[in-house]
Amino acid sequence: MRKPEVASAATHQVKKMKKGLWSPEEDSKLMQYMINNGQGCWSDVAKNAGLQRCGKSCRLRWINYLRPDLKRGAFSPQEEELIIRFHSILGNRWSQIAARMPGRTDNEIKNFWNSTIKKRLKKMSDASSLVNNSSSSPNASDSSSNNTSSSLDLKDIIGSFMSFQEQGFVNPSLTNIPTSNNPFQAAHMISHPCHDDYTPYVDGFYGVNTRLQGGIYFPPLECEEGDWYKADINNHVVEMNTNGAGNVPEGMRMEEYWDLDQLMSTEVPSFHFNFKQNT
DNA sequence: AACGGAGCCAACCGCCACCTG
DNA sequence: TCAGGTGGCGGTTGGCTCCGT
Secondary structure, three states, X not given: OOOOEOOOHHHOOOOOOOEOOOOHHHHHHHHHHHHXXXXXXXXXXXXXXXXXXXXXXXXXXXXXXXXOXXXXXXXXXXXXXXXXXXXXXXXXXXXXXXXXXOOOOHHHHHXXXXXXXXHHHHHHHHHHHHHHHHHHOOOOOHHHHHHHHHOOOHHHHHHHHHHHHHHOOOOOOHHHOOHHHOOOOHHHOOOEOOEOOOOOXXXXXXXXXXXXXXXXXXXXXXXXXXXXXXXXXOOEEEEEEOOOOOOOOOOOEHHHHOOHHXXXXXXXXXXXXXXXXXX
């Protein structure tokens, strides 16, 4: 937080805008103005509400703090999971993530990601190296590997999974996570609307089709059995096999093609990731 | 009780896109 | 077409709070 910076108008020819923390008086002025007049040009809002703030500052204060529809309070486990899921698809597009989480602001989600989840990813990253080291060690036994994995909680595993996805590879240690601890097995997946019978695994991870390697594969929304699209690490469509069904323009992003809102509203995610094999 | 480090989070900054004249 | 204004966004900062020593 920043110290309130009060500019002395009397000592300046040009009125200097105030910066820093908002006082309760300022909040109530802005709130009152917004309730009475609604949102207009933000520089006018600042002027007409009698605030020595720039329009941008007013906008931010309203959006992040004063807006009546804000939820406030800690993120629920369900929200955490949603954020992780959305982030895996949308990346750092916080406003888009926030738009899909009513009552939450982009700033809030960004802060939460940067403080809590990122930390968790790092923790998991370290932990999975341990798994990797122990399993690749000539002396490592199956049971030791299993023990390490089972000490990791589900969220950590998901976090690590997403982290590795972002980096464009799969840490081989993850493929050693016993099935019982693997969050991406069938129990956590539902099938694509067109594909109730999708092949559920590839080396312990959920995949569309075991024949397809070397990218992230996902099924078209309207498709026939065996159709797939391949996306690069930025989720851009780079390759497709649609058996003549409606093609997706090359370079289109996955989230532009899929109806994310519909996708995320399902009780269980219908992602079908398939990762390139480590060489 | 005092201190210091870590974490949290409100708010700023800089950039970009869009609109308007 | 261009320039200036505005809004929106993601990255970053830095002050406050909490917690351990």
